[in-house]
Amino acid sequence: MTSRGKAIEVEGVTKDFGTFRALDGVSFDIYDNEFFTLLGPSGCGKTTLLRMLAGFDAPTSGAIRLHGKPILDLPPHKRRVNTVFQSYALFPHMTVEQNIAFGLENLGWPKDRRSARTAQMLEMVHMAQFARRRPDQLSGGQRQRVALARALAPEPEVLLLDEPLSALDLKLRQAMRDELRTLQRQTGITFVFVTHDQEEALDMSDRICVLGQGRIQHLGTPNEIYEDPANRFVADFIGETNFLPVQVISVDGDMASVKTPMGQVVTTLQKAATAGQAATLSLRPEKIGMEDQAVGEIMQGRVTNKNYMGGYTHYTVDVGGTELRVSKRNAISHSQSFEIGREVRLGFRHDSARVLGA
Amino acid sequence: MRADFRIWGLLPAWVIMGFTLIIPIGIVIAVSFAARGAYGGFDWALSGEPYVQILYQVGWTDELEFNPQYLYIIARTLWLAAITTLICMAVSLPVAYYIARQPRAVKAALVYLVTLPFWVSMIVRVYAWLMILGNDGVIEKALVATGLTSGIDSLLFNDGAMLVGMVYSYLPLMILPVFASVEKLDGALIEASHDLYANRWVTLRRVILPLAWPGLMAGAILVFVPCLGAVLEPILLGGGKQLLMGNLIQTQFGGGRNWPFGAAIAVVLMGLVMIVLMARALRDGGRHDAA
Ligand SMILES: Nc1ncnc2c1ncn2[C@@H]1O[C@H](COP(=O)(O)OP(=O)(O)OP(=O)(O)O)[C@@H](O)[C@H]1O
Ligand SMILES: [Mg+2]
Numbered sequence: 001m002t003s004r005g006k007a008i009e010v011e012g013v014t015k016d017f018g019t020f021r022a023l024d025g026v027s028f029d030i031y032d033n034e035f036f037t038l039l040g041p042s043g044c045g046k047t048t049l050l051r052m053l054a055g056f057d058a059p060t061s062g063a064i065r066l067h068g069k070p071i072l073d074l075p076p077h078k079r080r081v082n083t084v085f086q087s088y089a090l091f092p093h094m095t096v097e098q099n100i101a102f103g104l105e106n107l108g109w110p111k112d113r114r115s116a117r118t119a120q121m122l123e124m125v126h127m128a129q130f131a132r133r134r135p136d137q138l139s140g141g142q143r144q145r146v147a148l149a150r151a152l153a154p155e156p157e158v159l160l161l162d163e164p165l166s167a168l169d170l171k172l173r174q175a176m177r178d179e180l181r182t183l184q185r186q187t188g189i190t191f192v193f194v195t196h197d198q199e200e201a202l203d204m205s206d207r208i209c210v211l212g213q214g215r216i217q218h219l220g221t222p223n224e225i226y227e228d229p230a231n232r233f234v235a236d237f238i239g240e241t242n243f244l245p246v247q248v249i250s251v252d253g254d255m256a257s258v259k260t261p262m263g264q265v266v267t268t269l270q271k272a273a274t275a276g277q278a279a280t281l282s283l284r285p286e287k288i289g290m291e292d293q294a295v296g297e298i299m300q301g302r303v304t305n306k307n308y309m310g311g312y313t314h315y316t317v318d319v320g321g322t323e324l325r326v327s328k329r330n331a332i333s334h335s336q337s338f339e340i341g342r343e344v345r346l347g348f349r350h351d352s353a354r355v356l357g358a
Numbered sequence: 359m360r361a362d363f364r365i366w367g368l369l370p371a372w373v374i375m376g377f378t379l380i381i382p383i384g385i386v387i388a389v390s391f392a393a394r395g396a397y398g399g400f401d402w403a404l405s406g407e408p409y410v411q412i413l414y415q416v417g418w419t420d421e422l423e424f425n426p427q428y429l430y431i432i433a434r435t436l437w438l439a440a441i442t443t444l445i446c447m448a449v450s451l452p453v454a455y456y457i458a459r460q461p462r463a464v465k466a467a468l469v470y471l472v473t474l475p476f477w478v479s480m481i482v483r484v485y486a487w488l489m490i491l492g493n494d495g496v497i498e499k500a501l502v503a504t505g506l507t508s509g510i511d512s513l514l515f516n517d518g519a520m521l522v523g524m525v526y527s528y529l530p531l532m533i534l535p536v537f538a539s540v541e542k543l544d545g546a547l548i549e550a551s552h553d554l555y556a557n558r559w560v561t562l563r564r565v566i567l568p569l570a571w572p573g574l575m576a577g578a579i580l581v582f583v584p585c586l587g588a589v590l591e592p593i594l595l596g597g598g599k600q601l602l603m604g605n606l607i608q609t610q611f612g613g614g615r616n617w618p619f620g621a622a623i624a625v626v627l628m629g630l631v632m633i634v635l636m637a638r639a640l641r642d643g644g645r646h647d648a649a
Contacts, residue, residue, distance in 0.1 A: 056549050076552040083553045089546035102564075103554035154555065259477045 003204075004031040004051045005067070007158050007190040013062030014154040015048055015214075022216040023059070030158070030192060035184050037193045039201040041237065046194045049211070053192065054083050063262065067157060077106070082151035084161040088143045090135040096123070096146050097131040103154040107268055122150040124183070125286045136237050149181065152339050158190045165200065179199035198238045202226060210234050228270060233358050235282040244281040246355065248273045256355055261322045263298045267353040280356045285314065285351035290338065294347030303342050313337060317346060368402050383628070390621035402616045408482030408622035409499040428606070432626065438452035438517070442524040448534040449525070454537035454573070455566070459545075469537065472530050478525065484590045487523050489563035491595070515597030523591040528584060540566075580640060583631050585586045603627050 008030040017021040023045045030036045038046045051057040052064060055076035056292055062123045064072055072081055082103065090099050100121050122128045125145035135143055144164060151159055164180075165173045181204050184191045201208050202222040210218040210225060210233075218230035229235035232243065242325075246258040256269045260281060275280055289295055300322065305316035315326045315338060328335070328347065338344055359596075390408055392400040413429065414422035446572065457468045475483055490496045551561040589604035602611070603623060609619025 054549075054553055056552075076549070077555045077557050077559075083550070085546050087544065087549060088547050089544065089550035091547060091550070091565060102551075102556070106557075123500060136403070287429075341612035 002173060004033060004211060006030070006065075007032045007034070007214045008050075009063075009065040009066060009068075010053075011063040011065075012057045013049070013064065015045070015057070016060045024212055026211075026214075027062075028209055028216060028219055030190060032190055033188055033189045035181065035206045036200045036203055037195060037205035037208045038197055038211060038216075039198060039208050039237075042196055044211045045214050046111065046164055046211060050083070050162050050192065050194050053158070053234070054081055054160055055079050067151060080154075080157040082154060082156040082159055082180070083339045084147050084151045084350075085165045086160065086162045086164065088135075088147040088167075088300070090143055090146055090150070092135050093311060095134055096127060096138070099135070100150045100153050101148055103150065107154055110340070117153055123154045124152075124186070125149045125179075131206050131318065134263050140168055141176065144176060148180075152183070152187060152189065156189065156194060160192050162194045164193075165194070165195070168353065173200075174195050176337070180204065183285075184232070190324055202238070210237065221268055222308070228354065229282065230270070232280050232282070235354070235356060240285050240325065241325075242283045242285065244283065244322065246279050246281045248275055248279055248355070255350070258355055262299050262319045266350050267355055268351050270354045271357045275356060275358075279352055282356055283324070283353045285325040286312075286329070288324065288326045290315070290328055290344050290346060290348050291336075294345045296347050296349040296352070298345060298347045302342055303338050303348055306338070306339075315344075317344060319346065363618035374623055386621045386624055386628075390625045391616055392618045392621075393537075394616050394618050401567055405618075408616075408618040411619050412622060412626065428623070431601060431603060434600070435586055436525065436630070438521065438602065439582050439588075442521060442528065443532075443578050443582045444584045445521070445525050446529050446533075446580060447536075449529060450536045450577060451540070451566075451570060452531040453576070454533055454540045454570075457533075457537055458541040458543070465541075469534075472533050472537075475530060481590060482524055483527065484594050487519070487526065488597055491519055491522070514568055515595070515599070517596065517600075520591050524585055524588055527588075527591065528581040531580040531584075535576040535580065536573040539570050543569050576639065579635065582634060585632060587617040 006029045010029070011027050013023055013026045014021065024048065026045075033232060038049060040046055044114065048057060051061050055071070055074060055078075058072060062068060066079065066081065091102065094102065096314040097118055101114050102167050104117060109117070110146070118130070118131075122131055125148055129144050129184060130138060130146075131144060137346045138146065142169075147164070160178075165176050168176060170208065173193045175342075180191075180193075193201075193204065202225075204220055205308060207219065207221055209216055212233045218225055220230075225234060226238055234241070235241050244260050244262075246260050249257045249259055249264065251257075251269065251273060254269045255266060256273060257264060257266045258279065258281060265281075267281065270282075271279075299319045301317035301319035303315050304318050307314040310330070312329055313335075315328065317324050317326050326347070383451075389400055391404055391406065392539075393405050393407060395401050410422065413424065413426075415425040416422060451473075457465055457472075460468060488495070492498075511563040546567055547569070548561060551565045556564065587603055587604045589608055590601070592602045593606050607623050607627070608621045610616045610623065
């Protein structure tokens with residue numbers, strides 16, 4: 001990744017709407033060829049950031065560069081960046097074909113090159129047989145594909161996608177995830193993908209930028225963000241976790257001994273801490289083993305609730321007055337299940353829990 | 359039972375339509391084929407004379423001479439109605455677009471303002487233009503006050519003044535339907551257009567205009583048709599020297615006392631309106647078939 005060029009540089013970007021600060025000094029780089037995701041809860045400024053990349057909004061302060069060139073002075077139609085809109089924004093008075101060719105015409109492509117490219121894009125998104133239809137004669141998924149083809153046709157330096165899958169039903173969404181990822185690899189175009197769906201982000205991205213309260217909370221690979229969340233916000237937003245208030249007893253390198261409500265444990269420090277400090281321990285439900293899978297730090301508890309989910313069973317276990325969520329993979333048919341009220345032995349490995357800032 | 363109701367249920371509508379529309383039109387058509395009465399009015403006697411009169415006049419020696427003066431009035435009427443419609447279209451698009459982009463409350467207030475002139479009598483509104491354009495009118499005073507000129511010939515009593523009055527009178531009828539179609543226009547479409555390398559001009563031509571087109575066409579009908587029958591503006595603002603069809607009809611029924619001829623002109627006017635409406639309907643029908 002270090003050898004790759006920077007497609008986009010965002011530097012100290014702040015955006016105020018009146019007195020409200022939607023983005024607060026955001027800086028990051030996006031590399032060529034990357035599937036980069038902006039992830040965060042509703043209202044955290046994802047769309048605002050994307051619109052500034054496209055040119056529909058200007059930051060209050062800060063700089064944005066596209067392949068090294070500052071672009072803030074360029075209007076949207078002069079930026080080699082295309083957008084897949086959340087509502088698709090297909091031109092209703094044009095056919096699928098005309099929609100896809102629109103950008104190419106404006107770029108002044110000659111007619112034969114234009115139709116060749118349009119045909120190629122239609123082929124790529126499996127929409128060749130719908131070329132002459134109008135957008136209102138297409139299903140949601142088909143519109144989505146046309147929007148993609150239209151945005152990819154002019155070979156943009158970067159493709160911006162604002163929650164492109166949110167209007168689709170679950171099944172289609174799954175399929176489109178794979179298709180999007182494949183398209184990105186095929187075309188080699190840098191994708192900047194906006195979503196508030198953490199699962200989508202983990203599944204598709206090379207890197208994820210977690211935004212919260214107008215700031216970058218964590219920027220890293222899906223694995224880093226899930227396993228080593230930078231703070232409580234990230235641990236909470238991505239996946240499920242148990243938060244336990246802890247007291248740091250002693251620190252040894254990146255390991256610490258902490259006092260939890262269930263007793264003293266040794267775990268991994270995510271953030272520099274000093275002895276005596278209050279902190280939060282994050283322990284993911286699937287990292288806790290039950291009965292014969294209980295290893296590492298061992299605890300005793302009693303099952304208070306149980307949700308069978310098919311592939312997993314989620315338990316709530318009371319450990320000395322603290323409720324822990326535990327999920328157990330149903331690895332074999334008729335896996336052993338633990339009834340409500342039953343006493344169980346729990347355990348987790350030291351390196352599976354994370355001590356976060358308070 | 360139901361079929362009966364469908365027919366008889368519409369009876370009130372048929373009665374109203376019959377008495378206020380169909381019977382009067384029938385009378386007008388009938389009169390247009392009657393003969394001019396000796397002392398005004400008309401005598402029942404089937405004749406095509408009034409229609410002949412539109413194109414020919416009776417010469418000294420009793421033979422018919424081609425006389426284009428009425429044709430000229432018809433052409434002028436069509437021409438002025440068309441110009442008025444085009445000006446209204448050109449003005450209404452940016453106005454409607456601007457209104458549509460305002461916040462809800464402002465939007466409602468602006469639409470209300472557009473319709474406000476309808477609450478005032480047409481005659482009063484046209485007279486208001488007399489005060490604006492006339493001698494010692496608002497415009498002249500303003501020009502004198504700024505020292506640009508020491509006084510001007512009246513801006514009134516020419517085609518320009520008449521056009522101003524007609525555009526003013528009928529503009530709301532254009533703005534409202536255009537607003538209705540522009541308001542539905544999704545802002546994301548305009549962003550998408552810019553995103554796909556279209557500048558403002560291309561966006562206007564290829565995205566905004568096509569999507570506002572139904573509204574513009576509806577407005578064009580609403581403006582063009584009443585313009586064909588305009589009476590007040592030519593008299594008050596145009597100075598009454600050069601008449602339009604509306605005035606011609608009025609004079610025939612009034613001072614001219616030639617009811618059959620007035621009725622014939624009215625029938626021609628109605629025919630023109632029908633042609634416009636049918637052309638529109640046929641085009642729309644064709645478009646639906648193609649889609
Ligand atoms: N034009 C605007 N005027 C005022 N506030 C705005 C404007 N646009 C966005 N905001 C505010 O800025 C914040 C960020 O908005 P943004 O649309 O970027 O959120 P988002 O992360 O895309 O959320 P979502 O997931 O719901 O789409 C929100 O609190 C929003 O209310
Ligand atoms: Mg958004």
